[in-house]
Amino acid sequence: MTALRGICVGAGYFSRFHLDAWRRMNDVDIVAICDTNQAAAKAMASEYDVSNAYATLEEALSSEQVEFVDIITPPASHFGLVEMVARHGLPVICQKPLAPDLKTAEQLVQVAAEAGIRLMVHENFRFQPWHRAVKSLLDSGVIGNKLHTISCRTRLGDGWGPDAYLGRQPYFRDMKRFLIQETGVHFIDTFRYLAGEIDEVFCSTRRLNDAIQGEDSVHLLVSFSNGATGIWDASRYNESLSSDPRYTFGSFQIEGNEGTIWISEDGEIKIARLGEAPTRHEYDPSKTGFAGDCVLITQQHFIDCLRAGRPFETNGSDYLANLRIVESAYDSAAANRPVRVKHPTPDREFIDLSIPINNALPGASVTDCKTVLQDGWNATTVSLYSHCGTHMDAPKHFIASGQTIDQMALASFVGPAKVIDLTPVSPSELLTVERITSSTSLPIEVGDRLLLRTDWYKHLGNSIYRNELPRISPELAQWFVDKQVALIGVEPPSVADVNNIDELTEVHRILLEGDVVIVEGLANLDQLTQEQVEFIALPLRIENGDGCPVRAIAVQTTSQSHAR
Template sequence: MKKLRGICLGAGYFSRFQYEAWARIPEVEIVALANRSLDKAREAAALHRIPRAYAWADLAAMLDAEKPDFVDIITPPETHLEVVRLAAARGIAIICQKPIAPTFAECETIVETARRAGVRLMIHENFRWQPWYREMRRLLDAGMLGELFSINIRTRLGDGWQDDAYLARQPFFRTYPRLFCYETGVHFLDTFRYLGGEITSVYTRFQKRNPAILGEDAAQIVCGFASGATAILDASRYNESDAADPRYTFGLVRIDGRKGHVELDLAGKLTLKLLGQPTRLLDYPHTRGGFAGDCVHALQRHFVDCMMSGGPFENTGEDYLKSTALMEACYRSQATNQVVTLP
């Protein structure tokens, strides 16, 4: 079996989940990596048994020497456009972490650059690949809940109240002028779209609870679906939950429909209650391995399957622009204290 040759860019906190997931996909061989710190690149290469590490200044030479089938971009948003241009010019498929870029205009440029070059672009948006959301979507598609009424998510991550919040894991969060919605809330906005379809209006309230950081760390977002259903996100990175690992499910979820409701708890337990019937526990596959139910592996498995079959990606750049546009609408709503409508 001929393996797909991949190269990865990045050696920060989250990259370990992606390297570990690639190692479990037999059709893939990660042949090299690069990072803005060459020392960290070499450390990551040794840790994950990747043959070669490159300096960031040598990106073009790395692409030419390694001749990969794809590049996995795991670096911060401000680096993405440079890499996409280099990869697209060489006909190399791209998987790119979210946020796509710092501004919506730059996001559009990245998507258009890949489109014009005819290269495949998938956005690494992994929340919709968490196993509980896949099961919820299966129930909705099967008509188990009937007409969708509402989706409610309450998340309390508790990693942002300390004076040194985010320094150990993602220190750049401290100086983001836009933090929660830009970095975390967009996950949930994309998940709302995955579960309920397109959203046509948003109303948002943001707060900054921790004075040691620059951007917002709490939010309440109300989304109106084209179908007439509503989604509500009540979120804080400042306040804590009771979960031993609040980053497993990232919150409590309830979906109401005409026939009943489904609920997710902090341990990944899903229950279904149809109207007039007792609550029952749903048996579905989910694991504590990897990140958040092993969603990174599920997403990368999908990428590989589509690369090998030629099938369409679920997380295309064009589709993720819609989730990004929702995020931008949330900031406009906060600035104006008005409901913002979307086409």
């Protein structure tokens, strides 16, 4: 595998963890380090076997051919650096906090989006091995299906003297917003990762060390959308009993309706179901690098997603949710009252996936029945073949005793759908399991709705549209059934060769007997820009119907910030 070449910007304290992780990744080659302190950049380059050191990122980008940039500098510098990377069209992974304030962070994310570059925030706490393990345990239902409380107690003890933070990250001393913005954002993201979105916060802050500008003690209470509560009790002034309080950065207790999970400060996980003794969860967290080697895990996620074209877990748009909660926490502390979080309002885009019904459509006839001039109103008589245009097949279409269109469950017709881009396809191509799995990084799971993009609708009106359509192989049809897929949507007028009755019957029967809803004759899938959309395709309630034309649409969402 060819290594991806990158530039690291920043030669401060935390850059050591980044460079150490990059050096241990076989598929990455860091070719340059940049820092305005060129002596520091050269020293770091020498220590981590990096070929070149530069005083500015612009100089490095002009001199090196790279595939990504890693920004490891204080937050006030991030906007200008990301803006520069955007001009070069490169993906970027940027340390948190993303910016000194929410407005600047939103502008930064917008700059990346408008330039079309991929942006990931280097938020590594959720990638700590104990949090990954606990997430899997929660998803498995080990402490039930209802979360009650997540609580964390943090005592770092690195900020109690007159020289606090000078030896490691001296800019901490001058941050007017410190503990929530610099450290708390990690826990806010981790809470969201484990328990979902946060709707309300109640926060109190104190400054215990007069040698610094910002708060160093925080009590943060959050309310999750699912009804759970989160508590972060944190101080950087007082100490912990742990020999390494920066390993897990705190102890955790996660309570559900059937039990409790604990994470100790040494990374040990224990589980107790209600009424039972605690047991140890066996796993092997690393002692290498930073905090369970989470920097390495984070950066490997960045590289893996770059190679596979998958979305980052901590992309810029999602990370703004953390910063909105940070802002709400400071607002709450200032007002000494609970504050509702400013969530984004979904801005929905509707894409019509249906072929127009008119007299040019085979199987359709639209004629005037009444007119305003003669009758006082307009009305038409519409005659439709049950499988014309964009339509849905009922099991009765190929199974004598199968369900009729009015008997089919409505739940399958509406919901999230995954878009699989198969373009380009060849005339009469037989679509296989390998063709599907190699065309998407998304897992195919029970209950999925799948929209197969082929751009075949563009042949509508030509003989090739019906007579040389790409079709689903019997093996692929059975694979969809085995995967318990709920719905398949295709652009050709059929899932199988309409000129081969044996193939036509076999593929339809496999899918329909396997409870897979078939929607055929879709259009405009090339207008979808997201891998997952909301899909709606509703047939008329025709008694004993074997199929029916549908109005199929997809809904895509973007976000606009607003106060709730």
